[in-house]
Amino acid sequence: MSLPGWVYGPFELLLHAELHYRAGGDFDRRIALISFDNSIEVAVMNYLSLDEIHRNGRKYKKEDRERWMDNYFSTKLDFIEYECSLRKIPMSADKPHMTWYHKVRNKQYHEGEAAIPTNDVLSGIRTAAIWVFGMLYEVSNVEEELSERIKNMTPTTDLPERDEESDKILDDKYGVIWFGRTSVYASDLIYSHDPNAYRDEALNLREEHQTETEDAQ
Incomplete structure (x- = not known):
C-alpha cells in the first residue's frame, strides 16, 4: 500500500x-x-x-x-x-x-x-x-x-479464517445479538464486522478459560 x-x-x-x-x-x-x-x-x-x-x-x-x-x-x-x-x-x-x-x-x-x-x-x-x-x-x-x-x-494472508471452536467460545460468551426482529449469532456479527477482532477475542477468551482452569486446580 x-x-x-x-x-x-x-x-x-x-x-x-x-x-x-x-x-x-x-x-x-x-x-x-x-x-x-x-x-x-x-x-x-x-x-x-x-x-x-x-x-x-x-x-x-x-x-x-x-x-x-x-x-x-x-x-x-x-x-x-x-x-x-x-x-x-x-x-x-x-x-x-x-x-x-x-x-x-x-x-x-x-x-x-x-x-x-x-x-x-x-x-x-x-x-x-x-x-x-x-x-x-x-x-x-x-x-x-x-x-x-x-x-x-487474499483470504489466507489478509483475513483470519473462521473455525468452529472460535464460533462456539464466542457464542457461549455473548449469545445472540438482536437487530429489531432479526437475530444473529455473536460469532457471525463479530466476524462480519472485524475478522481480526473475531480472532483476537476468541484467543482472549481461550486464555481466560485456561487461566481459570489452572487456578481451580
Missing part, C-alpha cells in the same frame, strides 16, 4: 466498510453504514492524535483538541468544518447530511432498527467517509487505494 503508516488504522476501517458495501447483502449494508460512520470519527481522532510532523506542521490549542475529541459526533463535525476553513477548501459533505447519516446509524447500532439502509443513505455516508479521510490525510485517490487493496487481498 502506498499510504504512510500513520493513516493505516483509519484506512483499514474504511476498507472494512467498503468490503461490506460491495458485498451488498442486507446485513452487509447495515454493517457498511455503521463502519463508514465510525470511520469518520476514527479519521478525526487519529488525525488529532498525530504529531505535528505528520499533520504537515498544523497546530491546535490543547483545549480545542480536547473538545473535538470528546464523545460527541457533532464535535468531530465541528473540527471538520474548522479544518476546511483553515485550509480554505469547501466541504464536499455538509454537516446536516453527515448528522442525518449518523442518526440513521444510531438507529441501526443502538436501537436495533430492522430497516435496511437506503441507497441514498449508504452512498451518501460512503462519499462523506471517503472525502473526510482524503481531506484530512491529503490523499487524492482514496477510491483507487481501496480498489487496489481489495484486488490484492
